[in-house]
Amino acid sequence: MRCIMNENYILGLDIGGTSIKAGIVNKWGNLKGFQTIPTNSSQGPDQVLATINTLIQYYQEQDSISGIGIALAGSINNKAGVCIYSPNLNWRNVAIGKIIEDSTGTEVRLINDANAACLGEYFFGAGRSYNNIICITIGTGIGSGVILDNKLFTGNSGLAPEVGHMVLIKDGPRCSCGRKGCWEALVSASAIIKRAAVEINTGTSTMLNELTGGEKDSLTVQYIFKAWQAGDSLAVDIMTEVKEYLALGLANLVNILNPKCIVLGGGIIDLDSELTAGLEDMVKELSFPSFKDTVLIKKAKLGNKAGLVGGASLFLKEIETLGGQYVN
Ligand SMILES: [Zn+2]
Incomplete structure (x- = not known):
């Protein structure tokens, strides 16, 4: 087994221009409660962030979630938790990490969706x-x-x-x-x-x-x-x-x-x-x-779930050594 999560339940989100995929990932990379909802990105960042908050609330009511890993289609400053630019979402400089942390009280880690999919396949696929x-x-x-x-x-x-x-x-x-x-x-x-x-x-x-x-x-x-x-x-x-x-x-x-x-x-x-x-x-x-x-x-192997599983994997204990680029 390559890795163990810090805690049992991490919420993974994969935010794209068309849909938002979400699910709880456990320490073995198993997924539960998977769902896809429309992003409605044309409504602008505030509305999309409100949708994401509602989605997170739903999962927080189901389980004790110790971290939220977000994969997002766009250029990301992962240390600052900022989406610099996303053509798919039509976002520029959206501090999604801090916004979601403030509204949910849970630590957020952010990564580009393609890199997230790669981490997902690397750890669990x-x-x-x-x-x-x-x-x-x-x-x-x-x-x-x-x-x-x-x-x-x-x-x-x-x-x-x-x-x-x-x-x-x-x-x-x-x-x-x-x-x-x-x-x-x-x-x-x-x-x-x-x-x-x-x-x-x-x-x-x-x-x-x-x-x-x-x-x-x-x-x-x-x-x-x-x-x-x-x-x-x-x-x-x-x-x-x-x-x-x-x-x-x-x-x-x-x-x-x-x-x-x-x-x-x-x-x-x-x-x-x-x-x-x-x-x-x-x-x-x-x-x-x-x-x-x-x-x-x-x-x-993970299909369209690779991004959210990879997002959740940012909370792996080993991410600091294995994916040292993320946490530094
Ligand atoms: Zn080109």
Whole structure:
């Protein structure tokens, strides 16, 4: 067993632009009382914070909670407990840590959601047996976390890593960050949909037209994967290339960080498809020879609960030594 919580019950929260996930995590990483509620982020920080307070009150009435670990989609100053900027929530400089501590009387620890998911998988999920892992979540965008020698690596700014923004094609497709050719602009769900939509608009023959009933706005990754599985030539072309870029990006990370394990999760990984079939071999083929024999690629185990479990893990006794970047 890798870790024991300081106390028995920690409340984990994962606050994203669309939903807030919450649950009580015990010292073995087991979760109870999981629920998801809408964030309603358009109502502004005050209203969202009021919603969070009500949610915390509910859990405080159920159990004696000794800490609140919050994973939040955005740039975080974890020492100050401040969300510096969150495009998903449209927040700037929200001192959520102090606000929640004052209203609940319970200690709050705050972390970026991708780093939280990485900690969750490291302590309780697919990465639990390894000292050096990279955790990558591929959905609309790419989230990432890195643990090196049992420590969460957050870089000079405390905001790293952003593996989704390594550039793989000079002057490639435009990325959400404003630059071109980032990994995220090649393999994320939004990139896949965008590329298929462009092809459909140029009149390329594809069964995606039937699957969507001609409604371009209803194009989803699920439809594209279905067409891929059925051998639709457009979907096969797109997904063959996506898989190659997925492997190439992973191999670059292997070459730089020499991880023992890469944990892959997120919407497009969770879908039942050929995307991860044989992927480990493809990555090994593209990796630096000395590193390729030892790297493992595993699917994430905690699913959409990794963030809140990782948030709660900030109260692990061992976090000060294992995740020394957080408490200092
Ligand atoms: Zn980018």
